[in-house]
Amino acid sequence: MIFPKDTREELDAFYGKHVIGADGKPTAKWEQEHLQLFKVPYPLTLSFDKTVTVTRIRCHKLVGESLIHIFEQILEHFGNLEEVKRARVHLYGGCYNFRPIKDSVRLSTHSWGAGIDLDPERNGLGKPHDPTKGMMSLDVVKIFEKEGWKWGGRFKSRPDCMHFQAAR
Numbered sequence: 001m002i003f004p005k006d007t008r009e010e011l012d013a014f015y016g017k018h019v020i021g022a023d024g025k026p027t028a029k030w031e032q033e034h035l036q037l038f039k040v041p042y043p044l045t046l047s048f049d050k051t052v053t054v055t056r057i058r059c060h061k062l063v064g065e066s067l068i069h070i071f072e073q074i075l076e077h078f079g080n081l082e083e084v085k086r087a088r089v090h091l092y093g094g095c096y097n098f099r100p101i102k103d104s105v106r107l108s109t110h111s112w113g114a115g116i117d118l119d120p121e122r123n124g125l126g127k128p129h130d131p132t133k134g135m136m137s138l139d140v141v142k143i144f145e146k147e148g149w150k151w152g153g154r155f156k157s158r159p160d161c162m163h164f165q166a167a168r
């Protein structure tokens with residue numbers, strides 16, 4: 001799929017314009033209209049609370065199918081859950097989260113449910129990609145990119161190797 005450019009205008013136009021409520025958050029109406037729960041093909045573990053297993057992801061309804069297809073391909077590529085875990089791509093750092101990009105006023109693609117973080121522990125924001133340090137698998141990057149997603153590891157200003165987004 002051709003996803004929008006990573007600008008407020010294009011993201012609003014493609015994913016639904018954010019109307020910010022009095023509490024500074026999107027309205028429940030926006031969330032109801034645009035977000036949906038999607039069942040993932042293998043269980044994920046919350047990266048910030050490893051006692052929690054996640055079987056469904058709440059993301060934008062326009063990216064859910066693509067995301068599920070990506071997870072299917074990841075599972076297929078690694079062959080089984082044990083190998084997926086060895087590559088640490090079961091460690092889920094979150095998807096929908098209304099917030100600005102760190103140290104910026106721009107909204108993150110997470111704000112539209114169109115961004116996902118995997119294995120934040122080893123792929124900290126600002127850390128350039130180093131495959132010798134067990135950082136994001138480039139095979140996983142390839143799978144996301146084939147689906148039209150952009151990898152944060154390619155951000156020029158500041159790499160964000162945990163991050164993938166359905167925006168260019």
Ligand SMILES: [Zn+2]
Pocket residue numbers: 110115116117162163164
């Ligand atoms: Zn992210």
